[in-house]
Amino acid sequence: MIKELVVKNRSYRRFDMNVSISGEILRDLVDLARLSATGGNKQALKFLLSNTPEMNRKIFPQLSWAAYLKDWPGPAEDERPAAYIVILGDTGISNTFGCDHGIAAQSILLGSVEKGFGGCMIASINRPALKKELGIADHLEILLVIALGKPAEIVILESVAPGGDIKYWRDEQGRHHVPKRSLQDIIIS
Amino acid sequence: MIKELVVKNRSYRRFDMNVSISGEILRDLVDLARLSATGGNKQALKFLLSNTPEMNRKIFPQLSWAAYLKDWPGPAEDERPAAYIVILGDTGISNTFGCDHGIAAQSILLGSVEKGFGGCMIASINRPALKKELGIADHLEILLVIALGKPAEIVILESVAPGGDIKYWRDEQGRHHVPKRSLQDIIIS
Numbered sequence A, B: 001m002i003k004e005l006v007v008k009n010r011s012y013r014r015f016d017m018n019v020s021i022s023g024e025i026l027r028d029l030v031d032l033a034r035l036s037a038t039g040g041n042k043q044a045l046k047f048l049l050s051n052t053p054e055m056n057r058k059i060f061p062q063l064s065w066a067a068y069l070k071d072w073p074g075p076a077e078d079e080r081p082a083a084y085i086v087i088l089g090d091t092g093i094s095n096t097f098g099c100d101h102g103i104a105a106q107s108i109l110l111g112s113v114e115k116g117f118g119g120c121m122i123a124s125i126n127r128p129a130l131k132k133e134l135g136i137a138d139h140l141e142i143l144l145v146i147a148l149g150k151p152a153e154i155v156i157l158e159s160v161a162p163g164g165d166i167k168y169w170r171d172e173q174g175r176h177h178v179p180k181r182s183l184q185d186i187i188i189s
Helices: A002-008 A023-034 A053-062 A100-114 A127-134 B002-008 B023-034 B053-062 B100-114 B127-134
Strands: A045-050 A083-090 A118-122 A140-149 A155-160 A176-181 B045-050 B083-090 B118-122 B140-149 B155-160 B176-181
Touching (some): A002 B002, A002 B023, A002 B100, A023 A045, A023 A083, A023 A100, A053 A083, A053 A127, A083 A100, A100 A118, A100 A140, A100 B002, A127 A140, B002 B100, B023 B083, B023 B100, B045 B053, B045 B100, B053 B083, B083 B100, B100 B118, B100 B140
Parallel strands (some): B155 B176
Antiparallel strands (some): A045 A083, A083 A140, A118 A140, B118 B140
């Protein structure tokens, strides 16, 4: 069951622009992060929500998409995310955030898949520009942006041999292929 | 449903010593991590599994437990974890691991809760000692240890006011109380 969600939870980068995500759904997703573990229970993460065309337009240009797809500059106008959750670290609470944003982001994305949405964690961000565009306070550090929407692409998991190439790629039909290492290759005995 | 798992997935530090965890279950849990996102799809994490008394005894003394419980040195002999998953970063693949271990750990813990187990992510580790005890190769960096078992404690979520104390505590019945910030307190509008 959780396995099903994890398998379904691919990194989606193209979305159905006709499907929006309400503020209530975004808050429900953040609630999953709120109830997840944080280092020393500090709960130093903050969450900025965006689901309006105006705000989304400020976020999109500050993100880098799919580094391995050299010929693809990111989703076209009509396949962009319906919403974003920007995960921030509150330096007024802690100076280090460990892997808290990873824990939070995984809860959020598993929750979004369950609701029929999906998305992508993006760490390649023009942070100074995004801070300025969104008027984010100085004491909040941008850790991760989660792009969300109704996925409009097919993602196919593949096996990769030890030492093989893990770069994802698109075939002629536009399907996105993701090579994954085997269990045997990642377990140390 | 995912909400139910997230709520049930508390940080458990005391376990029923009579319940073991098989190698097969540990591999199933790592499979959830394997199928979860990693930065640039690099899949630079490796997983070391332990569920034998001998190996568990090498891991336990290298971990720090529940920093806020000053009078509690960690689980007693008869309430220790049945198993551990040590998450390692393979520096032969990448020099940075971002928040990949957080993503992986959350998948593993949600999976373990679904199977009737539970556990705790531990980042406060005597890394040099653990590396030596387990004979971990030089190119593998210890990122996180997940302690696992059948939980044998009650964990109670509580609300904390903005700026309030987030330190967890134990009451006279030994129940573990965890103050959580409100949704309103963590969402930036």
